[in-house]
Amino acid sequence: MPSVPGLPPTEQLVTGLARLGQAIRIGARRDPGPYALSELQGDIVSFLAGDLRPRRQSEVVRALASTAPTISDAVRTLLAKELVERERDALDSRAVVLTLTPAGVAEAERLTGVSPDVRAAISALAPDDLAAMLRGTTTIIRELQDRRAIPVTRMCLTCRFFAPDAHPEDPARPHHCLFADAPFGDAELRVTCSDHEPAPTP
Template sequence: MSSESTGDVPGPPPASQLLIGLARLGQAVRMEAWRNAGPHNLSPLQADIVSLLAGSRAPLRQGEIVEALASTAPTVSDAVKVLRRKELLDASRDPGDARALRVTLSESGRAEAGRLSVVSESLGGAVAALTPDDFAAMMRGTVTLMRELQERRAIPISRMCLTCRFFAPKAHPVKTGRAHHCNFVDAPFGDAELRVSCPDHEL
């Protein structure tokens, strides 16, 4: 169905319907984040910071966290202060700029990141209900939308395959089911294995 034509179907056009659906899914993920506050009673933003640092190979400046999470400096600063009080973060001054603070996970923070990495039963069960073809199609659609939004500067750059120098799209026959190639690990892979966050990502 064209995104421009609704035919005889009532309601908002298809593009709006898709955005409504994505908003509902976002609400579900956020609600689950509140339910999964854990022993440290983390807010969704605090949990996002812990997860972001868990996927980083080096300490991050607060400004880098602001950019990565599309938040604001005061909001991230407050969240970092709370996480430090909860002893989930270690902080140090940036050697290149004594005014800048770099943060990384403490031992307790790494343990909490491990807990957060476990997908909830409700969200995991919903994803498991997708057929392999539907899952691959959703991954393909998700990374395509993210790349378009990144190019329009509507969201921050994500460490995903489509923006990575190691990604070679359709390097292999499509009929194999593993048409893409990752030059970092030198291996083919399919749409279902597309990454939206990868520690080995390089622009």
């Protein structure tokens, strides 16, 4: 039986994901904001906004899979732009911790916004398709994290509060969040969550 020409499904998916990422980056470049942050500077601000507790600079290095000198350079720029504050760690004077200034919090909120074009495109998805995409995306991220190909993110699949398929009698909301004590479905899976706590290593 003849097959449809073209790349196999895995490569087709990778190409599709790359194009989606390109669309998101293009949207971000069209609106650089008042501080004209580089991609790395924006990533640092977004990371610090995910958990407003003081974070060690070494945590930022690990989370963004970067190097200490590269992060230090970006942090110096963010300090000069008054988006980040740096001080000695109260628990270890050899380490420094970073927090967002009020201006940094405001910029983080702007950065996490979705461009109108991307938002409109996503809104074209049927609810079941959106849920399937979230389920697939979190599965791929989890696999990459397990292979140490990317840093661990604060998502449901790595959280101690996540109880998958706890409600098999309810296909629409099969999972359970122990933090909120509430059932939820694939369409509510979190790729990032401020209440995340790492699950114990098996």
